[in-house]
Amino acid sequence: MLRRLLVKNLAIVEDLEMELGSGLTVITGETGAGKSILVDALALLAGARGSSDLVREGAPRLVVTGEFDAGTGVDALLEEAGLPVSATLLLRREVSADGRGRAFVEDEPAALRTLSRLGERLVRIYGQNSEQELAEPEAALELLDAFAGAAGERRAVSAGAASWKAARENLEALEASRRDRADRLEHLDFQIREIEAVSPREREEEELAGERQRLLHADRIRLAGEAALVALSEGEGSAADRMGVVVRAFADLAAIDPRETVHRQEAEDLKRRIADLAAAARDVAGSIEADPDRLTAVETRLEKLSRLKRRHGVPAGELPALLERLKAERAELSHIEDALDRRRGEVEKARVGYCEAAARLSAKRRAAGGRLSAAVERQLRALAMEKARFRVELTEMPPDVPRASGVETASLLVAPNPGEPEKPVERIASGGELSRLQLAIRSVAAGPESRARTLVFDEVDAGIGGRTAEVVGKKLRELAREDQVLCVTHVPQIAALADRHFLAEKSEEKGRTVARVRLLGERERVVEVARMLAGERIPDTALKHARALLQAART
8 A cells, every 4th residue: 555655856746745545545636737647656656667758847857756555465576676575665766857767665776677566566557558457468367367266276277387397398308318318328427426436525625624724723723722721720820720719718708798609609600611711722732733644635635526516516515416416317317218208107197287277277267257247247337338348258278388377368358339349458449438447347356365556547537427426436435445546536426435635736836837736624625526516616506515425425
């Protein structure tokens, strides 16, 4: 959910800030006042292409910043991109006057693709040009599967496709190996002999590196140990002798005053710890001596390990595991026909599993397609598209390759008016019709995984009024119970139903046009709804009607 939006130097907007909340928010204002500029700002935050044309004349750059509740599914995207994860998410988009752009997530530079992927989770804009979303190859299937409650079947198909694909690739790799089997076996034998000749252990390199360091500095280690030993226990006035004096002193004190017993115990503990340190120093001093032969042997062994890991391109610690993999491959190639039969069986098993999962998904899709079409048509009738026809068309494909989406494609077809042929949704000419279609679809087919987004509707009220406008407004408010909904509208019936109402205005300041947006209080809402009803000259009857609309919206 969008909590806060800041826009600087976008078209006629110089500097504005909006504090937002849950529910239904409307933005109203006269034509050209800057309402749709806010839609452009959110589109930029969601990864839309930027352009120098959007930058306010004379400004070095435009900046749009949005603060969101992170919501479901965002954490994984942030972790994948190596970005910090938190309950709130700050997105920023900049476009300079020369058209160059930058994106930021949590004030960290980010790729535009990252911003787009986050935008898909956070913001959905319905209106002009949003038909592209429904025209995407996977969009219709995702829509149908959400309506059918087929999330589990879809995951099973995706997993089955991945398994089948992996089994096919494994078989192809082995078949390729068979073609140069003799050369490969010879190379494997050479690699295996080479590693076995060295017989590396998992942590051997680290252990040898530590031993080499100790041997290189054997004299320094011995001298340091001896110095510590003298200071602790063997020198005149050593720490052990002095602590003996301290222990006896506190023993005398404790005999007089029992409260000093605790200090006597602490002194005894210190004396024991000094004795332990002295023993450790004695071990260090006595356990090390210069050994040029051993140093040479260690360095020779390290060089062998280094040469081996460079040749095979793996860390030294992974050489034992590599040896086992090479042996397994050699065993497989030595019995190539048996291995091929086994892998063919794995491919067939994976294919059958995929086909069974895809069949279950297809059955759910076919059963839901008609119900979805009828449900959307009912919604369209209530949205002043009484004669519109809507249909989900499924086209089967042969199950010859693993497809994560199943064995069919889907298209969304619509005929907005009677007598017109059904056409793909991207060919709808009217932005208002498209927005209402999106609203109808959203009302019946949104799955729970898509909740908690910010939904933006632009031109959803084009060509409607009266009772139909009220129905559209109630649909928007119904959606706003689950999602945050922002709506740019010219219709008073929709504006009256909002939880909060912003007014976009433009004025001339120092010879420049400036757009501003402000949150309306209750009295200001009455005046704005009355203006929407009657125009600039507002009679008392319009004010009365506006109050009635707002009062009715509260019941």
